Amino acid sequence: MKLTRRQMLKLSGASLGGLALGSPLSSFGSSFNSKETVPSEKNSLFDSLPVFPLGEKLDPNEMRITFLGTSCIPRLSQECNSIFVEVGSGDQFVFDCGTGVAAKYNAMGIRMSKMNKIFLTHLHGDHTSDLTHIYCFGPAEDRKEPMYIWGPRNSDFTYKDLDGNVRGPYQDGTRAFCERFRDMNRWHSESFSFGSTSYPGYPLPSEIKTQWGLHDIPVQVSDDDPDDGFAIFPIELDWTLSGKSPMDNVAYNNPSTRVKITHFPAIHCRRGSISYKLEWNGLSMVFSGDTKPNYDMIANGGGVDVLIHEMVMPAYVWALKNSGLSPEDPDFIKAYNYAMQVQNSSHTPQGAFGYLLSQMTPPPRLAVATHFQAADDTIASAMQSVRNHYPVGEITFASDLMVINVSATKIIQRRAVVSSFAFYPVSPNLPTVNPPKYWKYDTEHPTEKIPDPYAQIITTEQVPAIDPITKNVNYREDGY
Ligand SMILES: [Zn+2]
Numbered sequence: 156m157k158l159t160r161r162q163m164l165k166l167s168g169a170s171l172g173g174l175a176l177g178s179p180l181s182s183f184g185s186s187f188n189s190k191e192t193v194p195s196e197k198n199s200l201f202d203s204l205p206v207f208p209l210g211e212k213l214d215p216n217e218m219r220i221t222f223l224g225t226s227c228i229p230r231l232s233q234e235c236n237s238i239f240v241e242v243g244s245g246d247q248f249v250f251d252c253g254t255g256v257a258a259k260y261n262a263m264g265i266r267m268s269k270m271n272k273i274f275l276t277h278l279h280g281d282h283t284s285d286l287t288h289i290y291c292f293g294p295a296e297d298r299k300e301p302m303y304i305w306g307p308r309n310s311d312f313t314y315k316d317l318d319g320n321v322r323g324p325y326q327d328g329t330r331a332f333c334e335r336f337r338d339m340n341r342w343h344s345e346s347f348s349f350g351s352t353s354y355p356g357y358p359l360p361s362e363i364k365t366q367w368g369l370h371d372i373p374v375q376v377s378d379d380d381p382d383d384g385f386a387i388f389p390i391e392l393d394w395t396l397s398g399k400s401p402m403d404n405v406a407y408n409n410p411s412t413r414v415k416i417t418h419f420p421a422i423h424c425r426r427g428s429i430s431y432k433l434e435w436n437g438l439s440m441v442f443s444g445d446t447k448p449n450y451d452m453i454a455n456g457g458g459v460d461v462l463i464h465e466m467v468m469p470a471y472v473w474a475l476k477n478s479g480l481s482p483e484d485p486d487f488i489k490a491y492n493y494a495m496q497v498q499n500s501s502h503t504p505q506g507a508f509g510y511l512l513s514q515m516t517p518p519p520r521l522a523v524a525t526h527f528q529a530a531d532d533t534i535a536s537a538m539q540s541v542r543n544h545y546p547v548g549e550i551t552f553a554s555d556l557m558v559i560n561v562s563a564t565k566i567i568q569r570r571a572v573v574s575s576f577a578f579y580p581v582s583p584n585l586p587t588v589n590p591p592k593y594w595k596y597d598t599e600h601p602t603e604k605i606p607d608p609y610a611q612i613i614t615t616e617q618v619p620a621i622d623p624i625t626k627n628v629n630y631r632e633d634g635y
């Protein structure tokens with residue numbers, strides 16, 4: 156639907172369907188005198204949650220879902236998308252890894268070694284951007300083992316426009332993404348390879364295949380040793396599979412931790428997006444990624460314990476907030492029409508989210524709207540839209556650092572209170588490590604290979620360096 160300027164001006168004067176606004180629409184984007192009184196600047200729902208104590212042990216019968224990023228635009232209250240799912244049998248997974256979430260993972264005290272299994276719903280930047288940090292710095296911390304990245308295979312899409320021009324098909328699947336991502340980070344990975352990046356006894360890819368119930372033996376994308384912390388193993392999934400044919404849509408099936416993860420098609424922007432379902436110990440979770448409302452979601456979401464589904468605010472409100480324009484501005488129509496195109500080709504409007512929930516039998520024990528800029532004004536109006544179609548049933552709105560504990564008897568929502576000044580969490584019990592790639596023999600123990608942090612720099616007159624030791628300007632032993 157495309158709106159004319161005339162229709163737009165009419166709409167701007169009309170009711171916005173219960174949108175609870177504390178200031179005139181035209182003031183969005185203008186300066187606020189008091190954050191306390193502006194509903195777009197606070198999230199009372201999140202603020203009212205009880206506090207999750209950092210470091211709380213997970214009960215063996217519980218699943219815990221932590222939201223690290225819950226928006227599609229990076230904002231300090233909500234970075235882009237990522238959730239971390241842990242189960243009481245000792246297994247854990249990252250779903251999507253969008254812009255800005257590395258700081259949130261760090262603040263939550265989630266160690267790098269827990270972030271080796273990444274499940275991508277699709278390859279948009281708001282779902283993948285912070286992989287760079289997590290990949291690059293994992294081996295310097297305690298992930299001295301490969302990174303495994305599940306995600307859709309190539310879209311296999313060829314577009315021919317009406318003039319006969321052809322686009323594609325491109326190598327746009329998860330393997331191609333990982334190959335280029337590996338190359339892109341070569342300078343980083345070499346420079347950080349004076350420290351050890353692997354440990355003895357790490358399972359072979361054939362053993363990983365069996366342990367995780369993969370379809371094939373995984374193959375790393377570059378020349379890394381298959382046990383190396385900088386090795387990347389893409390595990391491509393056929394995005395066309397819906398699970399209607401037996402077992403073919405299983406992405407992960409670990410008999411030891413009893414976690415099974417399946418996937419099904421999402422409809423989002425371009426061919427090749429998927430949603431995931433995790434099942435464990437009689438509990439289940441669906442993570443939609445980005446998608447238009449669809450029937451596969453109804454089939455897979457019915458009866459789950461926690462349904463985490465994307466939702467977008469009305470295109471009109473999005474255009475107001477995101478463009479900073481007033482409805483009277485001639486360019487506002489363009490912003491609105493673009494927002495409508497994005498919504499209609501890619502996302503789930505509020506009312507449609509309610510409709511989806513109403514079609515699930517039984518409905519989820521808890522439905523969580525995410526990818527949604529959650530504040531008092533947006534939540535108030537969205538709740539009305541959802542409730543128009545889904546009058547009862549537990550619903551909440553995700554915000555960063557929300558923690559949901561799920562057991563057979565109860566689902567608890569809390570908010571973590573974290574430090575803005577966190578360092579990396581301590582890495583306990585590191586295994587014995589292999590020698591690093593850049594090494595030398597220890598002068599005192601001539602058979603022992605030790606790190607050579609100077610191997611990759613020039614220390615001659617070409618690039619004169621000041622040596623703090625000979626100049627006696629090194630740090631003192633007491634640290635000052
Ligand atoms: Zn997105």
Ligand SMILES: [Zn+2]
Nearest residue numbers: 277279423445
């Ligand atoms: Zn997307």
